[in-house]
Amino acid sequence: TILFSDIRGFTAFSEKREPEEVIAMLNEALQRQTDIVHRHGGDIDKFVGDELMARFSGPDHAQRATLAAVDMVEAVANLNQERGVAEAAKIHIGVGINTGEMVLGAMGSEQRMDFTVIGDAVNLGARLCSVAGRGEVIVSEVTKAQVGEQPTVAFVSHDPVSVKGKSEPITIFEVTRRAGG
Numbered sequence: 001t002i003l004f005s006d007i008r009g010f011t012a013f014s015e016k017r018e019p020e021e022v023i024a025m026l027n028e029a030l031q032r033q034t035d036i037v038h039r040h041g042g043d044i045d046k047f048v049g050d051e052l053m054a055r056f057s058g059p060d061h062a063q064r065a066t067l068a069a070v071d072m073v074e075a076v077a078n079l080n081q082e083r084g085v086a087e088a089a090k091i092h093i094g095v096g097i098n099t100g101e102m103v104l105g106a107m108g109s110e111q112r113m114d115f116t117v118i119g120d121a122v123n124l125g126a127r128l129c130s131v132a133g134r135g136e137v138i139v140s141e142v143t144k145a146q147v148g149e150q151p152t153v154a155f156v157s158h159d160p161v162s163v164k165g166k167s168e169p170i171t172i173f174e175v176t177r178r179a180g181g
Contacts (some may be wrong), residue, residue, distance in 0.1 A: 001057075001065040001099040002122050003042065004129035005072055007050040008092045025083075026050060029091060030175050032075040040068035043087040043171060045116055051129075055102075055117055062099045062146035069095040069137040070153060077135070091131055092135050096128030120165075127163035128172060137175040144173045151180030 007013070014022040028053060034044055034115065037054045041064050045053040056065040073093060080090040100121025106113045124140060132138040139147075144155050154176050160169035 001055070001061045001097060001146070002045075002102065002117065002125035003037070003052075003054045003056065003065045003069055003095060003097045004126050005052040005054075005069070005093050005095045006129050006132075008094050008134045010050040013089070013091060014152060015109070018038045025091065029076055029079060030094075032079060033093075036068050036071045036075055040064040040071070042068060043082055046114065053126075055104075061062040062097075062143045063148075063150065065097050065099075066137070066139060066143065066147050066150075066153060069097055070175055073135050073137060074177075093131060094130050094132030096125050096127055096130070096139075097106045097137065097143050098122075098125035099146050100124070123165055124163065124170065127165070128170075131161050131163070131172065138172050139175055141171040141173070150178075150181075152178055154178050 007095060030047060033052050037044060040056070041058065042054045042056040045055050056062070072095060076093050098121050100119070102117040102119040102121050104117045106115050107118065108114050128138045128140060139155070155173040156176060158172045158174055161169050162169050
């Protein structure tokens with residue numbers, strides 16, 4: 001299972017602030033998300049600017065990725081609260097998750113190799129992240145099926161979306177934490 005997290009409105013946020021403030025906020029937000037990924041047994045694949053890419057494998061990989069994503073959204077909301085900033089200075093993430101076959105290996109050039117995953121399932125995960133709004137976790141139908149019914153999260157069906165690289169619209173679900181979950 002692949003998870004992509006991206007800060008919404010990051011460009012607008014960063015153009016109104018000093019670089020040191022942007023870097024400090026970004027590092028804090030990425031650190032909190034990284035801690036959650038690791039706590040749920042995932043691995044950080046890479047950071048690309050304000051985006052985090054993580055992969056989950058092994059038992060219950062889709063469930064662990066989904067729970068991590070919900071925790072990540074809450075952690076960023078808590079960071080905003082701790083920072084005590086005005087609404088305009090708050091940051092929010094959108095998260096996309098997909099489950100499927102991927103190729104894992106070292107890729108790149110003679111000068112630099114990255115250990116990463118590639119494949120259609122990875123691409124769809126990135127597309128779902130771009131669909132996710134502020135504070136939303138969007139999962140594919142495959143991920144939802146793998147997670148199954150959970151006492152801590154619920155799935156809300158959304159209209160299918162058209163994404164780059166897919167000829168047919170994709171069925172998606174928003175993940176929310178259940179009350180008391």
